[in-house]
Amino acid sequence: MPEFDDLLAANREYAEDFGLSGFDGIAHAGIAMVTCMDSRIDPLRMIGLAPGDAKILRNPGGRVTDAALVALVLGVTLLQVRRVLIVEHTRCAMASSTEDELKGRVGDAAGTDASWMTLGAIDDQQNTVRADVLRVRSHPLIPDDIAVGGFIYDVDTGLLNPVT
Template identity: 70%
Template structure:
């Protein structure tokens, strides 16, 4: 159990002045963000938001997957989401490597064959972003009143640029 002692100690510090207890769980700024799991991205900070303001869904490449669509439908109908941002980023591993390259790198790191693992690489970020925004806009359970935008986050400058 000692493997997590540093994190548990940090959690106790965090909880010592915890102010979100009893929070209702809705998106108080009416925002949902679909973005990458990349640790260089601070989804709330990059938009000037705070805990409780947005629903955040993260995955490799920041793609609008079936799970992301499920989260967005729930967010729109149950959690006050009115705006959706789809946010991939620069220098993304799944957008700058081929499937074969990622499989080879994981195989080497794991010391075993990873040729069977799918990594959902993105060969054209602009096209993928347009497709993902369209998936959200055209979903039958997401009304036209929900605003959906596609953005690119620059991990080197911190700037967000609207593409769609």
């Protein structure tokens, strides 16, 4: 697979001084973050953490999907997560188009109909973050003593802004 040669070479270099061998897999800083898959976001560094400190869950828009919720339940019950951050961001493609517009763009790019898919366009980021925070806080398998906060990350300044 020559398409991956550059990445495999970089991986070999990374593995030369790999420091997480034997790591136990828990979140050593007790943090989990649900955030967008946007490549402008560096989830660990933006909150001063390093590999091994947190569980990072990424998807389009940074939504608390069913799969993200399962991961959070596992994190708080088995992996020592005590704080959960829900982080959307400015200039997000999922928040700058309607569902129909996104489906049209995907369909055009793929050359086939995408109208059957649910992509998850976000109408109002502040309200979406609030709803996702509530979804986590109200889950019966997430204890009340778990701190859950909602934020919008500014991709132009690097700052996290709390959503109240």
